[in-house]
Amino acid sequence: MMGGSCRLGLWHVHVWWSGDTIYRVRFASTGISGPVPAPILKYCAGHAVDLSGLKTVACEGECVSARIYQAVREVPYGSTATYGEIAAQIGTSPRAVGRAMAHNPTPLVVPCHRIVAANGIGGFSPALEIKELLLALEQKGKKASRK
Known part of the structure; x- marks a missing residue:
């Protein structure tokens, strides 16, 4: 399983995932290093992204x-x-x-x-x-x- 974060305004979005399955997402005031799935990066950057291709537990x-x-x-x-x-x-x-x-x-x-x-x-x-x-x-x- 991988984990990482990206920015969303003043917040960081922490994501734990493997392949196309997302296991946990949380919002925090500080970031963590590591990769984030491309659709979530695009979404947090303000693009109209359909996240339905990602699976969730x-x-x-x-x-x-x-x-x-x-x-x-x-x-x-x-x-x-x-x-x-x-x-x-x-x-x-x-x-x-x-x-x-x-x-x-x-x-x-x-x-x-x-x-x-x-x-x-x-x-x-x-x-x-x-x-x-x-x-x-x-x-x-x-x-x-x-x-």
């Missing part, structure tokens, strides 16, 4: 969390869905979706930042500013890809 199995992560992966780049919409899609509660998002081992690959509350942006760990940055980055990337 989060979607393995048939548990509720895996089904939630699979549904979240279907939310297109530059779009959002609510916790309630994802819950209705797989037959669970919005609270269960929120819990799964809080424990997502591979953010970006499972784009939990695209899941918002019915009346606002919702939460994001470790900092809400990262969710805001990711949503803004995708809006900008979406506009640039239309040109």
